[in-house]
Amino acid sequence: MSVVRIVDVAEAAQVSVATVSRALNNRRGVDPVLAERVRAAAEQLGYQPNAVARNLRRRGTRVWALIITDINNPFYTAVARGVEDVASELGYSVLLGNSDEDQEKQDRYLEVAARERVAGVILAPRADDSDVSSLRSGNIPLVVVDRPLSVKSQPGSRPADFVTGASFEGAVIATEHLLRQGWHRPACITRPADTDTTEQRRRGYESVAARHGLAKIVRYVPFHADSGVGVIESLFDDDKAPDAVLAADSMLALGVLTALQRRGLRTSRDVGLVSFDDAPWTTVVDPPLTVVAQPAYEIGAQAARLLHRRIRGDGPAEPQTRIMTTTLIVRGSCSRSAD
Numbered sequence: 001m002s003v004v005r006i007v008d009v010a011e012a013a014q015v016s017v018a019t020v021s022r023a024l025n026n027r028r029g030v031d032p033v034l035a036e037r038v039r040a041a042a043e044q045l046g047y048q049p050n051a052v053a054r055n056l057r058r059r060g061t062r063v064w065a066l067i068i069t070d071i072n073n074p075f076y077t078a079v080a081r082g083v084e085d086v087a088s089e090l091g092y093s094v095l096l097g098n099s100d101e102d103q104e105k106q107d108r109y110l111e112v113a114a115r116e117r118v119a120g121v122i123l124a125p126r127a128d129d130s131d132v133s134s135l136r137s138g139n140i141p142l143v144v145v146d147r148p149l150s151v152k153s154q155p156g157s158r159p160a161d162f163v164t165g166a167s168f169e170g171a172v173i174a175t176e177h178l179l180r181q182g183w184h185r186p187a188c189i190t191r192p193a194d195t196d197t198t199e200q201r202r203r204g205y206e207s208v209a210a211r212h213g214l215a216k217i218v219r220y221v222p223f224h225a226d227s228g229v230g231v232i233e234s235l236f237d238d239d240k241a242p243d244a245v246l247a248a249d250s251m252l253a254l255g256v257l258t259a260l261q262r263r264g265l266r267t268s269r270d271v272g273l274v275s276f277d278d279a280p281w282t283t284v285v286d287p288p289l290t291v292v293a294q295p296a297y298e299i300g301a302q303a304a305r306l307l308h309r310r311i312r313g314d315g316p317a318e319p320q321t322r323i324m325t326t327t328l329i330v331r332g333s334c335s336r337s338a339d
Helices: 006-013 017-024 032-045 051-059 074-089 103-115 133-137 167-180 196-211 226-237 250-262 296-312
Strands: 063-068 093-098 120-123 142-145 161-165 186-190 217-220 244-247 272-276 290-293 321-324 327-329
Touching: 006 017, 006 032, 017 032, 063 074, 063 103, 074 093, 074 296, 093 103, 103 120, 103 133, 120 296, 142 296, 161 167, 161 296, 167 186, 167 196, 167 244, 167 272, 167 290, 167 327, 186 196, 186 226, 186 250, 196 217, 217 226, 226 250, 244 250, 250 272, 296 321
Parallel strands: 063 093, 063 120, 120 142, 142 161, 161 321, 186 217, 186 244, 244 272, 272 290
Antiparallel strands: 290 327
């Protein structure tokens, strides 16, 4: 069922949107006959004023929308904190939308942001073909984080500014580290192929495997698949099971640890493991997890600064792509041990 908009009420009552707004908010100066017509049309259509939208209008252009894909992922939590801290310094408030890796839910958040004319949007898209045309048509500045948007998803407009971590390079460094530690058969566990960032990580892994003449062992895990434990367990059930794993994110790393524990296997002794993202729990597992750390907070902060410049109209003429350096933090999960 489609959402009834204020413009639908205006059309049904044959009045302007401004008259509908004044009538429903009981403002003075509205002809009683028109006001009654508006209320009748609103009731007939089932129009429900959006409390969030009213709040946005009160605050004018001092509100940003931040739409991320998974608030449970510590990476996005840190990105959100970076955005919010900078926005607060600049006098803006931030409304957070968690799309939960759901394209339809993301589209609804984008529609609300466009309809209520927020000052700007920072988006971590579910997929590279996400439709942002509603923002474009409303001239609402957009900055994309973590995952890029394809050119096809932005027809007839200048691509959005983009801030991300160096995924390909991080995967290369991580895979090479596994080989230097004496592991011989690394695998890559990653996400669906329509997420460019994790595809970059897969390609980085495969480039190292090809250079060393190794088999390319890749498994794709859907989002919301119980951390991919089932897929991962099947990988270790294979006769040619890997002896090391590169996990494309920390949620997948938890799935690997769960699968290993169920089989009585241990990182560093039986399987080498390195993961993207330095989640808070990575230092308390035994042994601690080797990670490719992304500057998640700074990615959010940089995106916020870029958005502010676009809002003020003094940003660079060309869209900006800022790729932040990733850092390998070596801990115990990759170091081969006999115990």
